[in-house]
Amino acid sequence: MKLLVAAGLLALVASVPLDSRVEDQDELEMHEMWAPTYQEVQAKMGLGSSASLSRSGQVLDSVFWKSMAQDIIQTKLSDEVYHKQAKNAILFIGDGMSIHTLAAARKQKGLLHGADVPEHTMLSWEMFPYTGLSKTYNCDRWTADSASTATAYLTGAKGNFLTVGVDCSVLIWNCDAVNEASSPKSILRYGVEAGKWVGLVSTARITHASPAATFGHTAYRTWESDADFAAMEWMTGPVQDSCKNAMKDLSTQFVEREGIDINVAFGGGWGKFTPKEVEGGARLDGRDLIQEWKDKQESLGRSHAYISTKAELNSFDAASADYVLGLFSRSHMQYRAFQTADDVNLTEMVKKALEILKRGPNGFVLFVEGAKIDHGHHYGNAYTAIDETVELEEVVQYAVDHTDIEDTLIVVSSDHAHTFTINGYPERGLDMFGPASFLAGGMQKGGPPPKLPYSILQYANGPGGARTKEELDAKRSGLMQTGPDAEWRDPHYKQVAGIYLPKETHGGDDVGIFARGPGAHLLRGSVEENYIHHVINWALCQGDYLTVCDE
Secondary structure (H helix, E strand, O other), rough: HHHHHHHHHHHHHHHOOHHHHHHHHHHHHHHHHHHHOHHHHHOOOOOOOOOOOOOOOOOOHEEEEHHHHHHHHHHHOOOOOOOOOOOEEEEEEOOOOHHHHHHHHHHHHHHHOOOOOOOHHHHHHHHOOEEEEEEOOOOOOOOOOHHHHHHHHHOOOOOOOEOOOOOOOOOOOHHOOOOOOOOOHHHHHHHOOOOOOOEEEEEOOOOOOOHHHOOOOOOOHHHHHHHHHOOHHHHHHOOOHHHHHHHOHHHHHHHHHHHHHHEEEEEHHHHHEEOOOOOOOOOOOOOHHHHHHHHHHHHHOOOOEEEOOOHHHHOOOOOOOOEEEEEEEOOOOOOHOOOOOOOOOHHHHHHHHHHHHHOOOOOOEEEEOHHHHHHHOOOOOOOHHHHHHHHHHHHHHHHHHOOOOEEEEEEEEEEEEEEEEOOOOOOOOOOOOOOOOOOHOOOOOOOOOOOOOOOOOEEEOOOOOOOOOHHHHHHHHOOOOOOOOOHOOOOOOOOOOEEOOOOOEOOOOOEEEEEEEEOOHOOOOOEEEOOOHHHHHHHHHOOOOOHHHHH
């Protein structure tokens, strides 16, 4: 009989998949190692004897969650559909603002504002009534760059990797294919043709990938000045005359073509507009495009102004000029976290831009880019990426407070994701920029806690990666520091990455779309990124396709 029972048990064990048996054994070891009593688990998690995860000690029981859900239902039931023409439209793009970035910024905002449950905090655009997902792939890449994605949401046509303002018929460096037929118009250009005032604001150079798509058309995003043609010949080979002459660099295009009709252009990048003889200038042709911009506005009989400092921006009389160019740094603008008293920030630029554009008698179209979110991620630095997202959130709230939902469509989205993740099983009370606890590392279906900690915020690749196992172990060992001088508390700290790369790459994930105002109800569900352009045109009654005014 004993032999039969033993044989049966052996057969039962053999029938269980090996992974499941190992998993069950690991679960047993974990509970023996970490959780002899409920009270000890709580203590190890730093939660004391209370079951509450609220910062004030409130118990998050079923009453709390049901009440919160009912409040959301009532809010959703009161959402209105504004199925009518919009007078104004503002498109906010958080460059590289992935879903993970939103989640981290939401918590950061909650912590900064002393929220009882920081994760329950809502970003300004998360309170918009309509939400969707944008599919960010482009014509030739599953994971896109900022130039091709900007082409999609600004011009309504997807493009190829590293091209700006041109459709899929134009491959990288294929300058001969850049013509009127392959160069779709942006929402700003359609706005000009509809008699609206238009503007762009960016914390990058205004000739950089995203803002360039509002006015430019090029087979290679890097050609921002004539010097860039020569600088990139090691990659492109001798550049054809059609690239230098017919297509021209983006800063020249801004002054000679569509950019001249933009009422407000605020951002960085004056170096691309000035000759190399001027300190900080880059141009090889000796042209001063800022002066040429002034001269051309003068020849067109337009009131205009050029400003370049914070003092000039803040003191500028919005009624004194109809066309305003503001370039506040030689290249990209500084991260908010590291700005000095003389640095211009995104909030100041958007406030002044709205003051100017509201003077437009037929309404306005404004494009705003929080570019430094992307820059922070590329350098593996989660702190700046999250802080820039919080700043964009504040700017969006300002726009909400200073426009009317009845006549202004506001859309908030991103161009692409990053390889940024919220990693492991961290307790909610931990500092997000630091390590997940050892306990959290063990309370999972993967075995006992790791010998070295891992970071909560992490990248799949980037400069925080290690070239050797020893280097990686040293980086992870540094996470064991808990004092105020711990390396991971430095705002410049580069989070751990799985693979070392000098710059972190984009991700191919979908990104969020959030909308309010006329036409916002069309931006829900899963949609193509270029669809955003068409909805904005539809609501404003501009462009070449169906609009609300045709109904």
